[in-house]
Amino acid sequence: MTLDPGASAAAGTTEDVVRVVLADDQDAVRAGLALILAGTPGIEVVGQASDGEEAVALCRSLRPDVAVLDVRMPRLDGISATREIVADGLADVLVLTTFDLDEYVFGALRAGACGFLLKDTDAEGLVEAVRTVARGEGIIAPGVTRRLIHAFARSAPTPSSATVAAVRDLTPREQDVLACLGLGMSNQQIAERLVMAESTTKTHVSRILTKLGLRSRVQAAILAQELNLSGPR
Known part of the structure; x- marks a missing residue:
């Protein structure tokens, strides 16, 4: 579990700053996501987790605006973590997945995720997705929205x-x-x-x-x- 530098001070930031917790068991992927988001004006990565249990704990202590969760993680998977985070009103959840349609994504939506994004999404798409979820709007990976809903x-x-x-x-x-x-x-x-x-x-x-x-x-x-x-x- 990682509390990013300045995380404790983030609670006092303005409402315009979107506070994000990231969770992915692959260090390189998580670092890449953090680099993109932390380098974007108006977005602050306040915590990073390597599994679902850590993600829930961070959301409970930091109360971020958005939790970006991988689906397949050890100890507690992204679906179960989403269910806990949403049920307790800890954050809105954006799920990351390698596949555009699978039972994991369906499970995440049933658990209350605001949407999902493919891991091959570019930096601009990731940033926009986080901002969209922070505004209270759902988002599903472009090109599969209607197909997924249907x-x-x-x-x-x-x-x-x-x-x-x-x-x-x-x-x-x-x-x-x-x-x-x-x-x-x-x-x-x-x-x-x-x-x-x-x-x-x-x-x-x-x-x-x-x-x-x-x-x-x-x-x-x-x-x-x-x-x-x-x-x-």
């Missing part, structure tokens, strides 16, 4: 009657936002589509997650796909 929706159990009823109880505007989430839209895109302020969109998304008992907007997108919600006209 595949996940097909493999998931049919939504319960209680979930269907909860969706029907959403306001018409919230239902429109949920449908847009199912199309993989960002908050900005939803705001433009529905002609509303982006801050209003964020409020609607937050209320949808609360009302439906979901952990992330990615889970909301999958539910929208399962229910075949059509976008607003």
Whole structure:
């Protein structure tokens, strides 16, 4: 477990600084990720871990904005670590994977990860993904977003009657936002589509997650796909 220099002081930084914990059992990979993120203005790597247990412990003590986790790690894998981190509200999670579609990614999304990124993503893509997750928006590796959501929706159990009823109880505007989430839209895109302020969109998304008992907007997108919600006209 590594507390990066200045980590203790990070708690007093401004809200504009995204505080990140990294976890990967490969030292070279972890060092490379840290080098990219730490060298980016507005992002601070406050801790590094070599396995899932260390990652959870760091998130519990440091309360970062984003935890970037590898899937396959010793002692506690990325999926289990994600489940603990999300359940306790310690951070939003971005999962790294070598494969664009596998049972590990599905498990991570079920555990509440905000999204996943392929390890071959370039530096710019990594930075943008971290910032996107920090804004409260989900992200899935470009090129596989809809394919992943569709595949996940097909493999998931049919939504319960209680979930269907909860969706029907959403306001018409919230239902429109949920449908847009199912199309993989960002908050900005939803705001433009529905002609509303982006801050209003964020409020609607937050209320949808609360009302439906979901952990992330990615889970909301999958539910929208399962229910075949059509976008607003």
